[in-house]
Amino acid sequence: MREEMTSTEGVDKPRRRRMDAGERQEEIIRAALDLAASRGVESVTTQDMADALGLTQGAIFRHFPTKDDIWLAAIHWVRGRLMKVVDAAATKGENPLDALEKMFFAHVSFIARHPAIPRMVFSDQLLRRDTRLKLLIQEILTGYEAKIAGLLGQAKAAGLARQEVDEDSAATLFIGMIQGLVLQSSIFGGRRSLPEEAKKVFPIYLDGIRVRVPDSCHARKTEVKRGGI
Amino acid sequence: MREEMTSTEGVDKPRRRRMDAGERQEEIIRAALDLAASRGVESVTTQDMADALGLTQGAIFRHFPTKDDIWLAAIHWVRGRLMKVVDAAATKGENPLDALEKMFFAHVSFIARHPAIPRMVFSDQLLRRDTRLKLLIQEILTGYEAKIAGLLGQAKAAGLARQEVDEDSAATLFIGMIQGLVLQSSIFGGRRSLPEEAKKVFPIYLDGIRVRVPDSCHARKTEVKRGGI
DNA sequence: TAAGATAGTGACTGATTACTATCTAAAGTA
DNA sequence: TACTTTAGATAGTAATCAGTCACTATCTTA
Numbered sequence: 211m212r213e214e215m216t217s218t219e220g221v222d223k224p225r226r227r228r229m230d231a232g233e234r235q236e237e238i239i240r241a242a243l244d245l246a247a248s249r250g251v252e253s254v255t256t257q258d259m260a261d262a263l264g265l266t267q268g269a270i271f272r273h274f275p276t277k278d279d280i281w282l283a284a285i286h287w288v289r290g291r292l293m294k295v296v297d298a299a300a301t302k303g304e305n306p307l308d309a310l311e312k313m314f315f316a317h318v319s320f321i322a323r324h325p326a327i328p329r330m331v332f333s334d335q336l337l338r339r340d341t342r343l344k345l346l347i348q349e350i351l352t353g354y355e356a357k358i359a360g361l362l363g364q365a366k367a368a369g370l371a372r373q374e375v376d377e378d379s380a381a382t383l384f385i386g387m388i389q390g391l392v393l394q395s396s397i398f399g400g401r402r403s404l405p406e407e408a409k410k411v412f413p414i415y416l417d418g419i420r421v422r423v424p425d426s427c428h429a430r431k432t433e434v435k436r437g438g439i
Numbered sequence: 440m441r442e443e444m445t446s447t448e449g450v451d452k453p454r455r456r457r458m459d460a461g462e463r464q465e466e467i468i469r470a471a472l473d474l475a476a477s478r479g480v481e482s483v484t485t486q487d488m489a490d491a492l493g494l495t496q497g498a499i500f501r502h503f504p505t506k507d508d509i510w511l512a513a514i515h516w517v518r519g520r521l522m523k524v525v526d527a528a529a530t531k532g533e534n535p536l537d538a539l540e541k542m543f544f545a546h547v548s549f550i551a552r553h554p555a556i557p558r559m560v561f562s563d564q565l566l567r568r569d570t571r572l573k574l575l576i577q578e579i580l581t582g583y584e585a586k587i588a589g590l591l592g593q594a595k596a597a598g599l600a601r602q603e604v605d606e607d608s609a610a611t612l613f614i615g616m617i618q619g620l621v622l623q624s625s626i627f628g629g630r631r632s633l634p635e636e637a638k639k640v641f642p643i644y645l646d647g648i649r650v651r652v653p654d655s656c657h658a659r660k661t662e663v664k665r666g667g668i
Numbered sequence: 669t670a671a672g673a674t675a676g677t678g679a680c681t682g683a684t685t686a687c688t689a690t691c692t693a694a695a696g697t698a
Numbered sequence: 699t700a701c702t703t704t705a706g707a708t709a710g711t712a713a714t715c716a717g718t719c720a721c722t723a724t725c726t727t728a
Contacts, residue, residue: 228674255716335481375643385623486684501704
């Protein structure tokens with residue numbers, strides 16, 4: 211027996227405007243991402259989305275032919291934003307290795323702000339159901355990896371990264387590191403914050419990549435905040 | 440219109456034996472894991488399990504009160520096997536760092552043989568639905584991390600790993616690396632094999648951890664197959 | 669202001685699925 | 699062989715959910 215919440219729900223009931231289809235589509239994507247962020251992708255129903263927007267469930271299907279089309283559009287939307295953030299961070303780097311670091315933390319903080327993203331990538335039920343989603347994510351990952359490998363190549367050319375490092379593998383590890391951190395922070399919930407763990411873990415990766423001169427030989431080349439924790 | 444497959448199905452219909460409850464439970468767990476490996480956890484229904492065993496769907500619930508109890512039992516079963524494999528690998532290491540490497544590859548090949556495992560860990564719908572599952576996985580991860588951190592501590596004491604490396608972070612990265620690799624191999628399917636990627640990526644991690652002497656100073660301390668790819 | 673376009677409604681459908689009664693028959697045991 | 703136990707069969711139920719469809723209300727435009 212659920213009350214209809216006569217007055218609480220209709221804070222601005224008269225505002226129930228007809229919306230331009232384009233705007234509504236964006237709203238639906240937004241709602242889907244918000245819901246997925248807090249409850250996981252798979253548990254979000256079209257009814258939930260409709261409720262969040264004050265629509266009926268059927269109305270959702272005027273704007274998207276299929277529920278998976280909503281997720282597809284959502285991933286497209288997210289890709290645009292992520293790439294913008296990451297590219298902006300990379301150009302701020304003083305050198306290729308620094309750019310890589312800035313990219314890493316920009317990516318991590320973006321994901322921390324938009325928890326729906328990893329939930330979509332991790333949901334193999336979603337990816338298995340709709341090939342388009344899988345292909346899109348493959349495409350995103352591949353492009354991203356190429357970008358990282360490019361920076362690593364530059365770092366090697368500049369004498370910052372060791373020659374023996376395989377760019378592609380290092381790029382794979384770069385992304386894998388992020389995915390692993392995300393997964394763990396999602397499993398441990400509040401007990402492990404993504405940005406904090408990222409801060410502790412990245413230096414180890416960096417030390418695996420870069421040219422480094424040990425104490426036993428001569429003075430350190432670049433003193434990169436050490437023993438911070 | 441699905442045919443009843445009159446004769447094909449009943450290859451050994453008279454053999455329809457009543458089974459000991461204990462055995463049947465194990466069979467169900469096995470079937471659940473097999474199905475999850477090939478089709479993803481969430482899409483496995485109790486009907487699927489029953490079909491795989493030649494039972495009716497209702498019969499499943501004589502052995503487990505709830506579907507999630509099946510997953511719980513499955514994770515328990517998997518934990519036992521994984522820990523055995525990993526511990527055995529670790530004791531074969533000549534030194535702590537070598538043990539770490541052997542653990543890594545043992546873990547990776549175990550997962551490659553049992554693809555259901557990452558699917559369960561990654562399924563946040565599953566973990567969100569049943570707290571017991573989440574807690575169990577947290578417990579497994581925590582224990583595993585402690586084991587790795589311990590080995591890293593020994594490696595430091597033995598002068599094999601750098602003193603500045605934070606054991607806990609390095610352990611987090613160790614596990615994160617595996618999770619990231621698994622995820623990518625699941626997204627890229629056949630195009631990227633887990634063990635192959637693992638082989639390429641681990642050396643980078645190792646170089647982030649261990650004491651290393653550059654060419655410019657004196658001869659390499661330990662030549663660990665370099666430039667293999 | 670009349671007409672056409674379309675965002676949104678409301679009620680429905682069909683498929684799926686975890687779980688549950690009630691009955692049947694196969695095993696162990698006296 | 700009679701009796702008890704219990705694995706499994708049969709046949710449900712209630713809930714959930716994506717997608718449909720005929721209709722209504724609102725907006726735009728001629």
